[in-house]
Amino acid sequence: MPDTPLPKADYTPEARGPLTGLRVIDLSRLVAGNLLTQHLADFGADVIKVEPRDGDTLRGWRVRGVETTWKVHSRNKRSLCLDFRHPGAVPLLRRLVPGAAMLIESFRSGTLEKMGLSPAELHALEPRLVIVRISGWGQTGPYRRRPGFGTLVEGFSGFAAMNGFADREPVLPPMYLADGIAGLTGAFAAMAALREVEVNGGRGQVIDLPLLDPIFNALGPQAANYRLTGKVKPRTGSRSSGSVPRNVYRASDGGYVCLSGSTQGMAMRVLRAIGRPELCDDPRFATNEQRLVHVEELDRIIGDFVATRTVDENVAFFEEAEVTIGPVNDIARFMADPHVHARALLADYPDEDMESFPMHAVPVRLSETPGSIRTPAPRLGDHTREVLAEAGLDEAEIAAALASGAVKETKA
Secondary structure, three states: OOOOOOOEOOOOOOOOOOOOOOEEEEOOOHHHHHHHHHHHHHOOOEEEEEEOOOOOHHHHOOEOOEOHHHHHHOOOEEEEEEOOOOOOHHHHHHHHOOOOOEEEEOOOOOHHHHOOOOHHHHHHHOOOOEEEEEEOOOOOOOOOOOOOOHHHHHHHOOHHHHOOOOOOOOOOOOOOHHHHHHHHHHHHHHHHHHHHHHOOOOOOOEEEEEOHHHHHHHOOOHHHHHHHHOOOOOOOOOOOOOOOOEEEEEOOOOOEEEEEOOOHHHHHHHHHHOOOHHHHHOOOOOOHHHHHHOHHHHHHHHHHHHOOOOHHHHHHHHHHOOOOEEEOOOHHHHHHOHHHHHOOOEEEEOOOOOOOEEEEOOOOOOOOOOOOOOOOOOOOOOOHHHHHHHOOOOHHHHHHHHHHOOEEOOOO
């Protein structure tokens, strides 16, 4: 598949969104908090990233010296660089709280209280404040003080035990899955709490957002299934434990397609499409229950058929037969796909470190008040001076804060 150039895009600093005017103080580190506030920022919220002197941890995740993860998840935000070890840091942070709608933090349980910024103290400064507390294990329970990396949660939750092949070790996801699910869940929860304030006349509240709970929720009825059967769900690779056929199959060009026949009608259509209509009446394959028993034999039959065609030929053939199939894309194929271009899922944005920076669009599209990519991710301390001025500090106070080392700004 040819490497089709991505469309060129410009930042739109004047664009508005449904959350324009909403101020969010983001004290979080790593992925979950940055994803949460990315979703808010994409729809217009003014997200102030309060970073330590060395910057958010994501800045250190570089590829060939470029902060790629930071650039994606901190677009549309502003950066205030604050040295939390400095005695003047917390008083400055307090100046930001009045008028803010949300505060997001991901310190280890109890850290905010030690800083003199407990929820009670924050609500004394801003009674309407929604406080999101991100951690690995939650603010309560015996594990609340354990390190909260997503890797540990992906193992603990049962996800890794389900993922992979039965004759091999459990497989962790190759990306930050627990953080991603928590970020989405947290954005929803924060907006639900904000509605309680703005529509129902309620007070600000605290959201306890562990990485563990959302990913376990995403695993579905595992507990009920275990209670009913007394069996732990085995690893099944790309197969489904509930319906057959469902797998990935190798094509003649070395690529793979993914095929799903999760309804009885679709399963029958697959058998007819591969030229084996007699299998529709074969007791081994006539019902889903029996197909589950004879899954290896059916996969061999389908796999042998797929292996005679390339990925693109298989997709075209099965789509013509109205069978649910698709390519297993790597990022190169994905970036060249015409649907990706037609939907503008990716575009090249101006960048100071690269000739252009490919960035995904706002992932949810509103018809009347869409989100937008207004500004690139900030350099460390890019907005220190202007954020402090907005918090009510005069020029002399800002100069004193900079001279003391409590804050720093980027030098152009």
